[in-house]
Amino acid sequence: MKGTAILFQKNQKVTIIENVDRSVFDEIKDQCGCDHCNCKLDSKVVDFGQVSPVLWHENEVDWDYGY
Incomplete structure (x- = not known):
């Protein structure tokens, strides 16, 4: 299953990773609170701090939705 992972970082940044496997999200979630949250994206190891x-969020986020 693919979806969107939303990461809130210590430095008050928000990182949104779209079209990511649930297994990658679970890997990141297991590292919550660690100083270096690492995972492999597009054949590269990324450190989100x-x-x-x-x-x-399952599926994609509708960025064009307006009120």
């Missing part, structure tokens, strides 16, 4: 919380 400290993340907490991490949220999951």
